[in-house]
Amino acid sequence: MYDFKKNGDPSMKIIMLLAIFITLGFILATGCVGQIKKDNGSVNTSISPAYTFSPIVNNTTVSNATIKSGLNGTLKVSISSWNAELPLFIDSTSVGTVAMDKPFMGMVEEGNHTVKVCAGTKCVEEEVEIKFAKQVFIDFSERLKKEVVFPVPTAQIIDYYRSGDGVGIVVEFINPSVKDLVMSADISDGYTYIYTRTNQRTAETVRGRASATVKSGQRQTTVLTLSFASDGYSYLFDAPVIGKITTN
Numbered sequence: 001m002y003d004f005k006k007n008g009d010p011s012m013k014i015i016m017l018l019a020i021f022i023t024l025g026f027i028l029a030t031g032c033v034g035q036i037k038k039d040n041g042s043v044n045t046s047i048s049p050a051y052t053f054s055p056i057v058n059n060t061t062v063s064n065a066t067i068k069s070g071l072n073g074t075l076k077v078s079i080s081s082w083n084a085e086l087p088l089f090i091d092s093t094s095v096g097t098v099a100m101d102k103p104f105m106g107m108v109e110e111g112n113h114t115v116k117v118c119a120g121t122k123c124v125e126e127e128v129e130i131k132f133a134k135q136v137f138i139d140f141s142e143r144l145k146k147e148v149v150f151p152v153p154t155a156q157i158i159d160y161y162r163s164g165d166g167v168g169i170v171v172e173f174i175n176p177s178v179k180d181l182v183m184s185a186d187i188s189d190g191y192t193y194i195y196t197r198t199n200q201r202t203a204e205t206v207r208g209r210a211s212a213t214v215k216s217g218q219r220q221t222t223v224l225t226l227s228f229a230s231d232g233y234s235y236l237f238d239a240p241v242i243g244k245i246t247t248n
Helices: 010-046 141-148
Strands: 072-078 085-090 093-099 104-109 111-119 122-130 135-139 154-162 166-175 181-195 200-214 218-227 232-237 241-247
Touching: 072 111, 072 122, 093 104, 111 141, 122 135, 122 141, 154 181, 154 241, 166 181, 166 200, 181 218, 200 218
Parallel strands: 072 135
Antiparallel strands: 072 104, 085 093, 085 111, 111 122, 154 166, 166 218, 181 200, 181 232, 181 241
16 A cells, blocks of 8 residues: 655645545446446336236137027917918028918027028018017018919919900919929800700800919910800800819
């Protein structure tokens, strides 16, 4: 260690004191900087950024997916006086048939559903909301009468007229089924005429059969001509009628 007492040079004393102060200043400055860095580090690590995870409900991430309740309500479907047995669909899934004397009744899961019945190629449907412990009732009869009209293959006379010594009859065949059909219908017509040998009016009935091939969901017309007895005159005839209708 430098002995100031032995060495009386005052300039050297000043230099040594300055060196000591400078050294102490560096030490203090280093300590302060280290402390500041430590504090800053603790501040940074104590702050957590917001919204860093997805919200969880019952250990399941929240989503927009529809969650099924597992609860059921009752659905009853009827076609009332519509004389047919028709396939029934719920959300495009077949669930059986419904008939005039056999309505459908079953349990359906809660929610919105599409209920549909089909008569051949023509279908009618309704949107329903099923609720737990409640019954929903649908009757398709009025819509079937309006939109489908004919539940089964059938025939009808749409016109008739005098044709020579007979009558021309326009027959329409209607095929609402899902397959092509060969259809036939028995037609009869009553008439009277004056028999030439006796000059007396006589009553007779003339009969025939009309036929046509009708594609699925289509209609087809044909003309049947029925001839009267050839030994008379002054023919008068009634409106023709349809008898038995057959399909193959």
